[in-house]
Amino acid sequence: MSETPLMKQYREIKENHQDSILFFRLGDFYEMFFQDAVTASKELGLTLTSRNKEKGMDVPLAGIPYHSSASYITKLVNKGYKVAICEQVEDPRTVKGIVKREVVKIVTPGTVIDVDSLDATSNNYLLSVKHLDNKTGIAYLDITTGEFKVLEIEDDSDYSKTFNELYKIEPKEILVEFNFYEALKDKFDDYSKKIDSKVTLVNKLRDPENFLTDYFNIVSLESFGISEAKAAVHAAGMILDYALSMQVDGDLPLEKIEYINITNFAEINSTTRRNLELTRNQREKTSYGTLLWVLDKCKTSMGTRFLKKIINNPLLEIEEIKKRQDDLQYFMDNILIREEIKEKLGEVYDLERLAGKIVLGNENGKDLTALKKSIISSLEIMDFLRETAFFTGIDTKTLTQIRDIIEESIKEDAPFSIREGNIIKRGYNQELDEIFKIMSSGKDYLLEIEAREKERTGIKNLKIKYNKVFGYFLEVSNSNKDLVPEDYIRKQTLSNAERYITEELKEYEDKIINSKSKVEEIEYYLFKEISGKIKEKREVLNKLSEILAYLDVIISFAVTAIENNYVRPEFVDDYVIEIEEGRHPVVEKLIGREDFVSNNVRMDREGNFIILTGPNMAGKSTYMKQIGLIQILAQIGSYVPAQSARLSIVDKILTRIGAADDIVSGQSTFMVEMSEVSNIINSATERSLIILDEVGRGTSTFDGISIATAITEYIHDKIKAKTIFATHYHELTELEEKFDSILNYRIEVEERSNSVVFLRKIVRGGADKSYGIEVARLAGLPKEVLLNSKKILRGLEKRKELIEKTVNVEQLSLFAANDMVEEEKKNLKEDLYEELLFDIENIDINNVTPMEALGLLGELKKKMEEIN
Structure with a gap:
């Protein structure tokens, strides 16, 4: 049996993504075939079926609804798989034959963009390591927030500083070249197991400097202060190239590269972070019972993420520390302002990730309404702090514009889906309003056309009718067909009448028949247009999120200081x-x-x-x-x-x-x-x-x-x-x-x-x-063990005393026997006395019967007689 066009298309796409599980879009489902289907059915608990034989063989098949794919993708990625998303890039309604399909993104642990599947209080870092000229460059980014940072490490012959940084950053995925990985395989594998991180081997990028300047559209990397940091530049080029190759058809929310000088921070290595339990306890590996747990009174997930970075990076400059202390003191002194801002911060959504979703193109209507509410609350916070310098440099005009754009266009109850309409407000777009008018008042509109045509033609018995074969039409009796205007188009001849259509009626029919799909199409276009306008202003959103995260942490410090x-x-x-x-x-x-x-x-x-x-x-x-x-x-x-x-x-x-x-x-x-x-x-x-x-x-x-x-x-x-x-x-x-x-x-x-x-x-x-x-007694060891340990301890102490005494050997031989007999008697009495006290201390007087009490008294009396 020959291969179908669909399977041929599948194989051609799969050929370029052998290392990934391919989610192949078929209508409302993502389908997986062959080994991908077998693997996915096992890992996701899906039913494994088969489709028509291809070349005489059953084709294993497993599928999931596309609208609920995010959770399935997350499960696979968390298990270490790479997932390639293959979409239909043409409208099936307008295409004859096979629909064109392309892989639009590839999801790995470090390139997940579905923020709902991520921990809101932690960054999802992708990190690259490059060793060059006796220096180690590290670059790391969070695709969901747009954070992109690099650093460079010198004097690190055993790579302890390098791995200290990795333990501090805790990336979900590490990119490294094959040779460097082989040289440090044990270290990378050990790290991967401890932090549950995936190591991905990548190829060297030939010209990272030009690649970075082209991407950011800058003349020189001096704009970011990294032109001399060659190892860091190579790491940055490596990570950006990989991220772009994963996000095939989308932009990344990256505006700049920030150089981190690690010499500006006190060093806390992985051992110290573990011993002091700064952000994760040693038992459940959660934040409970850690320094983070004590300090985290943050109202936003942005604040908690920033707090983790602060804890891992103590400052070395006294002036910077005093600046934070002064800000903290301000909120301790100004109680009303502090409480008002705390309340408003509770109304701020994750601005960093909202802005990231808009740039990545996976935003929805609820995201934009959340953004609007966040801006409204942020402007109120700015008003409370208008006498301070916290928001210096923030463009409030641009923020107001973003708020107004969303307010004018997006419904408050906008749904998650952006393909099914009901997002755009009435009055925002004339064409959309006309379609809604037609949909809501179709009968009145037809009567209006009918009345207008009667008056224009003079045909009093002209009627607008409808059937499934011809749709809407104007019916004119044979007695009046001489009055039919030239712009009427004959559609059907009956024995006693003629049926016509007009351009207006045809347009109406197209609108009414296609109104739902037309509304969805127009609303999707308008929504993306609105998102595009906001995307152009994302710089102010990024700046705002940084300031709000800082405020959240400082207020959290103030609350902790007051409470404790x-x-x-x-x-x-x-x-x-x-x-x-x-x-x-x-x-x-x-x-x-x-x-x-x-x-x-x-x-x-x-x-x-x-x-x-x-x-x-x-x-x-x-x-x-x-x-x-x-x-x-x-x-x-x-x-x-x-x-x-x-x-x-x-x-x-x-x-x-x-x-x-x-x-x-x-x-x-x-x-x-x-x-x-x-x-x-x-x-x-x-x-x-x-x-x-x-x-x-x-x-x-x-x-x-x-x-x-x-x-x-x-x-x-x-x-x-x-x-x-x-x-x-x-x-x-x-x-x-x-x-x-x-x-x-x-x-x-x-x-x-x-x-x-x-x-x-x-x-x-x-x-x-x-x-x-x-x-040992406090820990609950049995009485017999404790008593025996005391005997052993006493013997060891006596032996030590004998060794330490500078006594003549002859004297020992003459007097040792008598001394030892007396010593043994003394020790026996001490043992019996301690045993007696132990028994008395452990009598439960509230739960002893009279007969048991008599028995205990007898035993105690016997031991007392032995002592005496």
Whole structure:
């Protein structure tokens, strides 16, 4: 059997898109054939059928309605597939034979334009990496918002800085050339698994500079300040070429390339972001219980997206920080204005993505009404802030024009579909109004024509009639046919009458018969014309969205500061961290402000290295993390949870907190620990803040102590960074006597009878004992285990004492036996006493029967007799 024209067309199109699942438009459906159908049916849960045999073989077939395709496309893309959308590019009603079809766009994880399928509070980044001349260029863009940024990294032989940026940006898709990917395959694959990102191999672009200048219609890339950043230019050319090839028949909402100088921001590497849980917690991988969760009071999704960027990029310039602080203070002081703007921001839609949809061409009527409402609210916000400089440079006239264009043309209840009419207001277009008039008053219009023709011809019995064969016509009796004017066109002759048509009647018939499709056609044309006018003014929308996102974040900071009693930190040029009554911003929200124990810290050149000792579960990690989080909060322009804070700028916040085996790379806990510490030591400067937790515990005790001591001395002598080192190795506290800048701090513990209470207060001095068994008791270990552990601990402590004593060997041999007998008796009594106390403490007096009580008293009496 020969191949049909349709299948021939399909195969020709599919030939150019072998790596994609092809959505082939057939009427109201997207159809998939052959292996695409098999794959889609499996991944999407579709019914797999087959169509007529082609060349003697069944053709697997699966289809979906085109109007609900977005969710199906999203599912496939999220599973790592590339989807090519093939549309009918001709009107089937006007074409004889096969309708022309073309692929109009290709959807990949980084080029999704259906914003309804995306997380509104996160950017959907496509990113490219290019290594050139010992520099790494990174470009990233969000097709839905028009954000297009580049950066360049130097001195990155191990590519740690490169991947730190990737972890910060979290792109959904990474473009990389084959050779570079092969050289760093393990790193890219590891990243891809951790962040759920797709790596796509692309070819080198020959002349990226000319490609970019042509696209943006500029003379030189100096317009964007990137002419000398060759690696970044290559990355930008690579990503733009790919994005254009995916968005085959549409424009991209890209107006400029923004160069990001990463040296303007404090470095927070991926380990620190994970340890401090800045935007994602380590358990559910959501924002709950993170710094973002505490700060995000934003009313718009634009604000939340901007807040994430701010958290990941603390500032280094004090003046920039003070500018944010001043703006924050303005909204703390002006309560009424703040509350009014909060309410109005709640009425603002996602301007960034609305503007992006208009440029991409996938906007609908509801999007334009949302845009109008957003502009109205924005103008009201601008009026509230007319005495400030927040909206400097915004063209309000253009905003008003956009508002008026939509107000005059688009219905308030415009539908999602732009192909089915009911979008354009009456009175906006004369031709459209005439068609609606005909549709709503057709009978009256025919009577009007009939009356006019009777008067014009003098034929009193002239009638306008209709049948399915001839449509509308004028019927004239034979007795009056001599009065028929020359412009009448004979249509049919009857025995007693003649039937005619006129140009006017023909036009009416065309209009009435084709009115619905005509209305849909005209409304679609007018809608796109209106969108085109707005598209020309998108620059002001982009600027407005930036300002509103910033306002949203600053007001969010103000609300957080008021609700949680935050204070304005003071920045000084001195080498200092001085925090009074500091609190962990997340923990205090989770457990309640009244239950959180605040603490002080002071670090300066005379004391820049804190060795922190104390038991687990007592608050060491919380204390260290809160210092790091307060520093980050301060450098992003927020107020901080403390009674007061006096800080200097830190260039990097480097942490080593907790440890776990890296199963993916096959590294042990100790190897991961040492790798992280190595990275810290190799990248820290005097201006950095280092937080270390239990370094050395992944190996034997003596190895651990020696490594921890050597690391402490190196940081103290060579790097001189402000450092907090929490440890169980009490031996490290001896370093305070040896080094001037090392200070001992400990968690205060109160011992009560046979238990301890962790006060969670940090005080000067080192801990002189461990409370591990007490922590185990609090954690619920069985009584037998706890008692046995105490016996073992006592034996180890005695052995240590014997080793440390410089006692004569002969003396030991003479007196050891008697001493050991007495020691054993003493230990036995102590064990029985502890067991007795343990039993008493664990009696549930509210749930014990009289008989059980007598039995317990008997057991207790017996143990007392054994002790005595």
